[in-house]
Amino acid sequence: MGSYGPATWIGELRRLLGDDRKVSTGTAMRENHSHDFSYHAPRLPDAVVFPESTEEVSAVLRFANQRRIPVVPFGAGSSLEGHVVPVAGGISLDLTRMDQIVEVRPDDFLVRVQAGVTRSRLNRRLAQEGLFFPVDPGADATIGGMVATNASGTNAVRYGAMKHQVLGLEVVLADGRIIRTGSRAVKTSAGYNLTGLFVGSEGTLGVITEATLRVYPMPEHVVAARAAFPTVEAAARVAVGLIRAGVPVARVELVDEATIRAVNAYKKTAYPERPTLFLEFSGDEASVRAEVAFARDLAALEECLGFEYESDPAAREKLWEARHHAALAIAAAAPGKKMMVTDVCVPLSHLPDAIRHARRTAEEHGIYAAILGHVGDGNYHAAFMVDPCDPEDVARAERVNAAIVQYALARGGTCTGEHGVGVGKKRYLAAEHGGALELMRAIKGVLDPNGILNPGKVVDPFPAGP
Numbered sequence: 409m410g411s412y413g414p415a416t417w418i419g420e421l422r423r424l425l426g427d428d429r430k431v432s433t434g435t436a437m438r439e440n441h442s443h444d445f446s447y448h449a450p451r452l453p454d455a456v457v458f459p460e461s462t463e464e465v466s467a468v469l470r471f472a473n474q475r476r477i478p479v480v481p482f483g484a485g486s487s488l489e490g491h492v493v494p495v496a497g498g499i500s501l502d503l504t505r506m507d508q509i510v511e512v513r514p515d516d517f518l519v520r521v522q523a524g525v526t527r528s529r530l531n532r533r534l535a536q537e538g539l540f541f542p543v544d545p546g547a548d549a550t551i552g553g554m555v556a557t558n559a560s561g562t563n564a565v566r567y568g569a570m571k572h573q574v575l576g577l578e579v580v581l582a583d584g585r586i587i588r589t590g591s592r593a594v595k596t597s598a599g600y601n602l603t604g605l606f607v608g609s610e611g612t613l614g615v616i617t618e619a620t621l622r623v624y625p626m627p628e629h630v631v632a633a634r635a636a637f638p639t640v641e642a643a644a645r646v647a648v649g650l651i652r653a654g655v656p657v658a659r660v661e662l663v664d665e666a667t668i669r670a671v672n673a674y675k676k677t678a679y680p681e682r683p684t685l686f687l688e689f690s691g692d693e694a695s696v697r698a699e700v701a702f703a704r705d706l707a708a709l710e711e712c713l714g715f716e717y718e719s720d721p722a723a724r725e726k727l728w729e730a731r732h733h734a735a736l737a738i739a740a741a742a743p744g745k746k747m748m749v750t751d752v753c754v755p756l757s758h759l760p761d762a763i764r765h766a767r768r769t770a771e772e773h774g775i776y777a778a779i780l781g782h783v784g785d786g787n788y789h790a791a792f793m794v795d796p797c798d799p800e801d802v803a804r805a806e807r808v809n810a811a812i813v814q815y816a817l818a819r820g821g822t823c824t825g826e827h828g829v830g831v832g833k834k835r836y837l838a839a840e841h842g843g844a845l846e847l848m849r850a851i852k853g854v855l856d857p858n859g860i861l862n863p864g865k866v867v868d869p870f871p872a873g874p
C-alpha cells in the first residue's frame with residue numbers, strides 16, 4: 409500500500425464525515441479506546457470515530473473495507489477478554505453517540521434502541537411504563553456491546569441471556585450494506601436465524617446499529633435474601649437444590665469468603681467472611697413468601713449460618729451490597745494489577761465439584777482466587793489479580809485458567825458463559841467446538857472477506873486454500 413497510511417486516510421475520513429469532531433486522534437481518546445477492563449495488553453487505535461447515524465456507520469465501513477483498514481466497534485469498553493483492543497490498529501468505532509431509544513411499545517412488551525444506549529438509561533425510561541429490561545452485566549454496558557457479547561448477569565437464571573431478548577437487529581456489514589434481521593414478533597421460523605448469528609459475534613461479523621428487544625413488567629413483590637454457609641460447596645448445593653425443586657428464583661449469586669473479605673476491606677464493612685448466597689424472589693406476595701420459606705429450609709439442611717431477608721427496596725439494596733461491590737473490591741485489593749477472570753459454565757449437576765476443583769487448582773498454584781458467580785445457571789468466575797508486566801505471574805494464572813476451562817469442557821460445559829471470547833478464550837475454541845470451528849471461520853470469510861472487522865478476535869479468517 410506504499411505510503412498510504414493513517415496520516416493520509418484520517419484526513420480523507422474527516423472529509424467524508426464532514427465534521428472533525430467525529431474523528432479523534434487525541435492521545436487521551438486513543439488511550440481510552442486501547443483497552444478493556446482486563447489484563448490483556450493495550451494497543452492504540454490510529455483514530456477513534458464517532459458515527460451519529462446508521463448511514464455514517466455504513467459510510468465508514470465502506471471506506472475502511474476499500475482500504476483494508478481494521479475497524480473495532482466500541483460500546484462502553486467494559487468487556488473482559490481484550491475484545492475492544494485494536495490489535496491491528498485502525499479505527500475504534502465508538503457507538504455511544506447513537507443513543508436514541510427509538511420506540512417503546514408497552515402493549516407489545518418491546519423496545520427499539522440504538523446500539524449506544526446503556527442498560528441503565530433504558531431501564532430509567534422503561535420504569536415510566538412499569539417495565540424493565542432484565543439483562544444486567546455488572547458494568548453499565550451499551551446494548552450494542554451486550555448484544556455483541558451475548559451478555560447475561562444476575563437475572564439470567566429467570567429471564568435468560570441477551571440471545572433470549574433480541575427479536576431483531578439492524579446491522580451494517582463490512583462492505584457498508586445495511587440489513588435488518590428478525591421482526592417484532594416474539595417468534596419466527598422464517599429462514600436462517602441471522603439475528604442469532606450476530607448475537608455474540610463480538611464485532612467480527614458486522615456493526616449492530618439498532619436492536620429490537622423484549623421487555624418485562626416489573627414484578628409485584630420482591631424479596632432479597634442473604635445466607636452464609638460453612639463451605640462454598642454447601643452454598644452451591646443449595647443453589648442447585650432450588651433450581652432442581654423448580655423454585656422460579658429471580659437471582660441466585662454465590663460469593664466466596666475471599667470475595668467477602670475483599671468487600672469488607674474495600675467498604676469498611678463487617679460481613680461474616682463466609683461463603684454466601686445472595687438470592688432474590690419475585691412474583692405475587694403469597695408465592696414469594698412460600699419460596700422464601702422453602703429456601704430457608706433447604707439452607708438449614710446445609711447448616712446455613714444465618715438467613716436474612718428483606719422486601720423494602722432500600723433494605724434489599726443494603727442486603728445485596730456485598731454482591732454489588734464484589735468486582736470492584738477484588739480489583740481494589742491489588743492496586744497496580746489487572747484482573748484475569750474465568751467464566752466457565754457447566755451443567756448444573758457438576759457445579760459444586762467444579763467450584764471445589766477451581767479452588768483447589770488455584771491453591772496448588774499459589775494463586776489467591778476470589779470465586780463468585782451466577783450459580784443458578786452453572787456459571788461462575790474465579791478472579792485473580794495479575795501483574796501484566798510479570799510474564800511468570802501471567803503464565804501461572806493462565807495455567808489455572810486453562811485447568812478450570814479443561815475441567816468444564818470435559819463435563820460438557822463451555823469456556824465462557826457470558827463474557828465472550830475476545831483474544832483470551834480463542835485458544836479454547838477448537839477443543840470446545842471441534843469441526844464446527846471451521847464453519848465459523850467460513851462464515852467470517854463470507855461476511856468479512858477482507859478481515860477488517862475486529863481482527864484477531866474470536867476466529868481467524870478461513871485459511872487460504874491451495
Ligand SMILES: Cc1cc2nc3c(=O)[nH]c(=O)nc-3n(C[C@H](O)[C@H](O)[C@H](O)COP(=O)(O)OP(=O)(O)OC[C@H]3O[C@@H](n4cnc5c(N)ncnc54)[C@H](O)[C@@H]3O)c2cc1C
Pocket residue numbers: 444445480481482483484485486487488491492503523544545546547548549550551552553554555556557558559560561562610611612614615616617735736826827862
Ligand atoms: C465489573 C464488571 C462486571 C461485569 N459483569 C458481567 C456480567 O455479570 N455478565 C456479563 O455478561 N458481562 C459482564 N461484564 C462484561 C461486560 O460488561 C459485558 O461483556 C458487556 O456486554 C460489554 O458491553 P460494552 O458496551 O462495554 O461493550 P464493549 O466492551 O465496548 O465491546 C464488547 C464487544 O462487543 C463489540 N461491540 C460493541 N458494540 C458493538 C456494536 N454496536 N456492534 C457490533 N459489535 C459491538 C466490541 O467490538 C467488542 O468485541 C462485566 C464487566 C465488568 C467490568
